[in-house]
Amino acid sequence: MGTPSASAFARVSPGARFGSGVVIGDFSIIHDNVILGDDVVIESHCVIGHPTPLAEGAPLVVGSGSHIRSHSIFYEGSSFGAGLRTGHRVTVREKLTAGVCLQIGTLSDFQGHAELGDHVRTHSNVHICQHSKIGNYVWIFPGTILTNDPHPPSDGSIAGVVVEDYAVIATHSTLMPAVRIGTRALVGAHSLVTRDVAPDTVVCGCPAKAVCRTSDIKLKDGRGDAYPWMRHFHRGYPEEVVQAWLAQWGGLEEANG
Amino acid sequence: MGTPSASAFARVSPGARFGSGVVIGDFSIIHDNVILGDDVVIESHCVIGHPTPLAEGAPLVVGSGSHIRSHSIFYEGSSFGAGLRTGHRVTVREKLTAGVCLQIGTLSDFQGHAELGDHVRTHSNVHICQHSKIGNYVWIFPGTILTNDPHPPSDGSIAGVVVEDYAVIATHSTLMPAVRIGTRALVGAHSLVTRDVAPDTVVCGCPAKAVCRTSDIKLKDGRGDAYPWMRHFHRGYPEEVVQAWLAQWGGLEEANG
Amino acid sequence: MGTPSASAFARVSPGARFGSGVVIGDFSIIHDNVILGDDVVIESHCVIGHPTPLAEGAPLVVGSGSHIRSHSIFYEGSSFGAGLRTGHRVTVREKLTAGVCLQIGTLSDFQGHAELGDHVRTHSNVHICQHSKIGNYVWIFPGTILTNDPHPPSDGSIAGVVVEDYAVIATHSTLMPAVRIGTRALVGAHSLVTRDVAPDTVVCGCPAKAVCRTSDIKLKDGRGDAYPWMRHFHRGYPEEVVQAWLAQWGGLEEANG
Numbered sequence: 068m069g070t071p072s073a074s075a076f077a078r079v080s081p082g083a084r085f086g087s088g089v090v091i092g093d094f095s096i097i098h099d100n101v102i103l104g105d106d107v108v109i110e111s112h113c114v115i116g117h118p119t120p121l122a123e124g125a126p127l128v129v130g131s132g133s134h135i136r137s138h139s140i141f142y143e144g145s146s147f148g149a150g151l152r153t154g155h156r157v158t159v160r161e162k163l164t165a166g167v168c169l170q171i172g173t174l175s176d177f178q179g180h181a182e183l184g185d186h187v188r189t190h191s192n193v194h195i196c197q198h199s200k201i202g203n204y205v206w207i208f209p210g211t212i213l214t215n216d217p218h219p220p221s222d223g224s225i226a227g228v229v230v231e232d233y234a235v236i237a238t239h240s241t242l243m244p245a246v247r248i249g250t251r252a253l254v255g256a257h258s259l260v261t262r263d264v265a266p267d268t269v270v271c272g273c274p275a276k277a278v279c280r281t282s283d284i285k286l287k288d289g290r291g292d293a294y295p296w297m298r299h300f301h302r303g304y305p306e307e308v309v310q311a312w313l314a315q316w317g318g319l320e321e322a323n324g
Numbered sequence: 325m326g327t328p329s330a331s332a333f334a335r336v337s338p339g340a341r342f343g344s345g346v347v348i349g350d351f352s353i354i355h356d357n358v359i360l361g362d363d364v365v366i367e368s369h370c371v372i373g374h375p376t377p378l379a380e381g382a383p384l385v386v387g388s389g390s391h392i393r394s395h396s397i398f399y400e401g402s403s404f405g406a407g408l409r410t411g412h413r414v415t416v417r418e419k420l421t422a423g424v425c426l427q428i429g430t431l432s433d434f435q436g437h438a439e440l441g442d443h444v445r446t447h448s449n450v451h452i453c454q455h456s457k458i459g460n461y462v463w464i465f466p467g468t469i470l471t472n473d474p475h476p477p478s479d480g481s482i483a484g485v486v487v488e489d490y491a492v493i494a495t496h497s498t499l500m501p502a503v504r505i506g507t508r509a510l511v512g513a514h515s516l517v518t519r520d521v522a523p524d525t526v527v528c529g530c531p532a533k534a535v536c537r538t539s540d541i542k543l544k545d546g547r548g549d550a551y552p553w554m555r556h557f558h559r560g561y562p563e564e565v566v567q568a569w570l571a572q573w574g575g576l577e578e579a580n581g
Numbered sequence: 582m583g584t585p586s587a588s589a590f591a592r593v594s595p596g597a598r599f600g601s602g603v604v605i606g607d608f609s610i611i612h613d614n615v616i617l618g619d620d621v622v623i624e625s626h627c628v629i630g631h632p633t634p635l636a637e638g639a640p641l642v643v644g645s646g647s648h649i650r651s652h653s654i655f656y657e658g659s660s661f662g663a664g665l666r667t668g669h670r671v672t673v674r675e676k677l678t679a680g681v682c683l684q685i686g687t688l689s690d691f692q693g694h695a696e697l698g699d700h701v702r703t704h705s706n707v708h709i710c711q712h713s714k715i716g717n718y719v720w721i722f723p724g725t726i727l728t729n730d731p732h733p734p735s736d737g738s739i740a741g742v743v744v745e746d747y748a749v750i751a752t753h754s755t756l757m758p759a760v761r762i763g764t765r766a767l768v769g770a771h772s773l774v775t776r777d778v779a780p781d782t783v784v785c786g787c788p789a790k791a792v793c794r795t796s797d798i799k800l801k802d803g804r805g806d807a808y809p810w811m812r813h814f815h816r817g818y819p820e821e822v823v824q825a826w827l828a829q830w831g832g833l834e835e836a837n838g
Contacts (some may be wrong), residue, residue, distance in 0.1 A: 075590065077332065078350050093592050094351050094626070096368055105728050111610055112351070112369055112626055112652075115393050135550050135655060138670070140371075140394060140412050155672050156395070158430055163549075173672050176430055176448050176466075184455050188734075191690050191708055193831050194448055194466050206734055209690075209708050210466050210726050210755075214495050218550035220445075220463055220557045238728050240757045241467075241496045241514040247687040256728065256786055257755040259496075259514040260438055273514055273787050276661075284732055285614050285765055298756075300734045300835035324357065334592065351608050353625055369608070369626055395626075397651060397669050413652070415669055415687055433687055433705050433723075450707055451723050469724050471752050471770065475807035476796055477720055477814045478703075483801075498771040499755045502719050516753075516771040530771055530787050557708050560730075 073097075083116065100143040104131030110155075112138045117179070119143060121179075122161040130167065145179060154191065157240050158182070168303075172209065181227065188306065190238075202250070204297070206228050210239040217244045233295060240275075250253060251295050267294075268295030290319045294318075326362075326489040330354075340373065342413060343388060356402040357381070361388030367412075376400060378436075379418040387424065402436060411448065429466065438484065441563065447495075455484030457506070461554070462487050470556075474501045488523070488534045497532075508552050511537050524551075547576045584620075597630065600645060614657040617805070618645030624669075626652045630836065634658060635693075636675040644681065659693065682817075686723065695741065698816065704752075712741030716764070717746050718811070724753040731758045745780070747809060754789075765809050767795050781808075781810075804833045 069087035073079050077091045082099035088106040090232055091097060094107055098116035109115055117126040117134070120142025121246045132148035135141070137155050144161030150168040157171045160179030169183060172191040181195055184203035194212040213228045226245035232234065234248045236318070237256040242248070254260055255271025255278075264270050268282045281294035292298065297312035299319040304312075312318075326344035330336050334348045339356035341400035345363040348354060352366050355373035358497075366372055366388055372392070373384045379401025387406035392398070394412050399417030407425040416427045417436030421459035425439060429448040438452055442461035451469040452458070470485040487493065491505045496512040499505070504520045511517055512528025512535075521527050537568050538551035549555065556576040561569075583601035587593050591605045596613035602620040605611060606801045609623050612630035621643055623629055629649070631642040635700040636658025644663035649655070651669050658675035664682040671685045673674040674693030679744055683697060686705040695709055698717035708726040709715070740759035744750065756762070761777045769785025769792075778784050780793045795808035804813065811826040815831040818826075826832070 068326060076333075076590075093610055096350055111628060112395075112608070114368060117394070121504070122701060134672065137631075138413075156413060156652075156670060174431065174688065178448075189526075191692075192449070192706070208728075208733055210467070210724070212495050214465075217544055218553075219465055219492055219494055221543065221550065222549065222552055222557060222559065224543055224546040235733055238726050238731055239753075256757060275604075285737065286738055287731055290738040293735065296732075298736055300736060302736065320379060351626070369652075371759055372623060374651075395652060395670075413670060431688065435705075449706070457604055467693070469752050471722075474801055475721055476749055476751055477811075478800065478807065479814060479816065480802040480804065481800055496753075500770060524695075 071097075071103075080116075088185065092137065099141065100126045102126050102128045104129060104133065104149065106132050108134045110135060110137040110139075114140045117142045119161050125162070132254075138175075142179065148185065184232070186308075196227060198225060200227060200229045202230060202232035202234070203240070204233045206235045206296075208236060208238040210257075211236050212240075213242045215244045232279075233297065234264075235296065252282060253284075253294065264293075331368075349394065353401065357383045359385045359388065361406065362384060363389050365391045367392060367396075368396040371397045374399045376418050382419070393430075395536075399436065409425065423460070432502050434455075441489070443565075445551075450518045453484060455482060457484060457486045458489070459487060459489035461490045463492045463553075465493060465495040465497075468493050468499070469497075471502045488504075490554065491521075492553065507539060510541075510551065543576075583668065585617075588625075589760075590700045591720075608652065614628050614640045616642045618643060618647065618663065623647045624649060624651040624653075627656045631656045639676070644776060650687075656693065662699065680717070696745070700822075708734075708753060710741060714743045716744060716746035717749070718747045720810075722750060722752040722754075725750050725756070726754075727756045729758045735811050747811065747812065748778075760830050765795060767798075767808065800833075 070088045071085045071089035073091035074093040076093040077095045079097045080099045083101040086105035086168040090108045092111035095113040101116035125144040127143045128146040133151035139157040141159045142161040145163040147165045149169035153170045153171040154173030159177040162180045165183040166185035168186045174192040177195040178197045180197040181199040183201040184211045187205045189207040189234045190241045191209040196215040229247040231250040233251045235253045239259045242260045249266035251267045252264045253269045258275040259273040261274040284293045286293045297315045301309045328342045328346035330348035333349040334349040334352045336354045337356045340354045340358040343362035347365045349368035352370040358373035383399045385403040390408035398416045399418040402420040405424035410428040411430030416434040419437045422440040423442035425443045427445040431449040434452045434474040435454045437454040438456040438522045440458040444462045446464040448466040453472040456580035461510040472484045485499045485505040488507040490508045493511045497515045500519045509521045510526045515532040516530040517526045518531040541550040543550045555573045558566045584647035585599045585603035588607040589691035590607040591609045591782035593611045594613045595691045596751040597611045597615040600619035604622045605646035606625035609627040639658040641657045642660040647665035653671040655673045656675040659677040661679045662681035667685040668687030676694045679697040682700045684702040688706040691709040691712045694711040695713040697715040700717045703721040705723040708723045710729040713807040722805045729741045742756045743761040745764040747765045754772045756774045766778045772785045772789040773787040798807040800807045812830045815823045
């Protein structure tokens with residue numbers, strides 16, 4: 068275990084446990100029940116390991132190489148694999164588990180009690196409700212809200228959304244309780260999804276309806292099929308993952324710039 | 325009046341007035357024109373009583389037993405009954421009045437110059453515009469926006485939304501200026517409400533249209549009518565309120581868990 | 582160059598450059614590569630000039646008389662004319678340029694790499710994506726999102742939204758990539774804009790369709806045409822600008838209050 072490089076203006080509990088090379092920014096608070104891996108960076112004005120009885124004593128665990136940007140709040144009782152990266156003013160409640168390389172956009176609000184796979188990427192202001200299950204390599208774009216209560220307010224009927232691997236949820240959409248978004252599906256912007264979406268299908272509208280197959284969408288730059296997106300979009304993924312994608316889905320020339 | 329238990333890293337004005345048992349978190353600022361009741365908790369990184377000439381000298385008053393979570397901002401000139409509870413990074417401007425037991429969700433943005441009754445609950449990222457009038461026991465779910473300007477930008481025609489007692493506004497909805505949401509009505513998710521909604525009516529869509537009576541909606545767990553929700557949802561309400569509801573509306577067996 | 586009046590609880594880099602009369606609030610951080618003009622006010626809990634290699638060494642420049650409210654985050658590498666005013670917890674990334682008197686609403690999230698003209702006003706929680714081009718005197722209302730990726734996630738086809746002078750985007754709208762909103766056009770609330778909007782045209786719906794000319798909309802207070810809004814709404818604009826508007830568009834009596 069290491070001793071963090073903490074600002075003189077940070078409040079670091081002696082009970083927290085750190086790997087080597089951890090950096091803590093100004094005006095941040097690290098509570099007791101926290102385990103930060105090697106080389107984790109916590110920027111300024113954060114609250115890390117916010118106590119809650121709902122965590123039932125479980126610690127906040129943040130994997131090595133993670134970077135949490137300023138003004139973010141993480142409760143105790145959640146767990147993140149290596150390579151977490153967040154925007155600013157992210158809120159994550161207790162009992163959420165995430166795989167490696169999760170990206171959380173600025174202002175996003177994760178309510179806890181949810182499961183996320185590896186390499187999930189959410190953009191700004193995404194709201195993940197309790198009991199959501201998000202697969203691997205999922206994308207969720209700004210302002211999208213996942214819901215879990217079919218007749219609010221209620222208790223006995225809560226059912227989260229399921230988003231399967233490689234699915235893409237575009238901007239400003241609402242996903243109704245218990246819907247399942249199939250693998251590699253695309254939910255168009257500003258949609259209200261009230262029913263399950265089949266794999267490799269594009270839906271849009273309020274309520275959302277199937278409009279085509281993802282394979283019907285072509286890149287505007289003339290390089291061919293836009294989906295599965297793994298054919299042409301590789302930024303930030305591990306080389307071995309990209310190679311596996313190219314072998315499975317074929318590949319396009321990289322875009323310029 | 326009491327002396328708060330304040331972090332050495334808090335900035336507490338000598339002009340602020342406190343009941344007994346008040347707790348002030350790290351890196352929070354308490355301005356002069358503030359009156360906090362007994363046992364109020366202010367978490368870290370808050371700004372309480374932010375000065376504004378628009379308050380015309382009125383103080384911020386927060387009733388006893390209130391809990392304001394981290395990174396929240398309250399202006400001077402608003403008033404809250406006992407038992408206020410907020411999420412994180414809430415913003416509340418001047419000249420808002422609220423009854424007891426208001427709950428404000430994380431990221432919510434209350435623009436001031438509005439009235440809220442007792443036991444109102446808003447979830448995350450709810451935007452309450454000026455001149456809104458919210459009754460008692462109202463629910464507003466994530467990402468909903470109340471508006472007040474019928475032809476933006478204008479000044480002479482501003483007219484807030486009215487939400488009557490027990491009404492429920494579901495996720496990601498937009499309420500247009502001057503609409504009245506009748507008592508016990510339900511606005512479905514991702515709706516644009518352009519007209520008044522009658523009591524006990526369900527509306528949804530863009531623009532929202534009446535689709536059924538609330539009594540037509542059944543709980544998915546088989547326990548009967550989902551509305552009025554006071555029949556089955558009681559979490560956090562005072563026992564005498566719940567008993568009055570059961571006497572008036574009938575009751576269902578409590579859900580498990 | 583001046584010495585700012587900084588809180589003892591602020592962290593001000595010796596490399597930052599200040600005009601006269603600058604004020605820095607409690608628990609705020611001013612990084613090195615920052616130039617603040619005369620009489621700039623930075624409230625509490627801000628991060629000003631957040632370092633990023635994406636700025637390629639360019640400073641954050643904030644014009645004189647600007648006021649940045651609490652909990653805001655500005656990256657290095659962006660530039661603002663005089664008279665910037667922000668709400669609370671605003672985020673602005675690198676390589677954004679804005680003219681004079683920009684107003685940014687609370688919670689707004691500007692992703693950088695964008696251009697804004699003079700006197701642009703955004704209300705709360707507006708998301709401006711990269712490569713947006715916003716003209717002069719534009720209004721954008723709460724919860725609106727501008728997008729730039731026609732088949733997310735992609736790289737080669739990114740194309741921002743263009744909003745021409747005097748256009749108004751109402752609450753909770755989504756603007757799809759590469760659309761152009763014509764001068765003095767009005768996008769109705771909760772719209773999904775998938776195509777260009779002609780000047781002086783009102784569109785609404787999902788997807789948005791043209792419904793009338795802006796000149797067909799009358800003020801509810803009986804004073805005549807609501808648009809162009811410059812005929813009747815003048816709050817906060819310079820007197821010479823208002824006089825030019827009245828000469829060009831005619832004027833209505835000022836609203837009371």
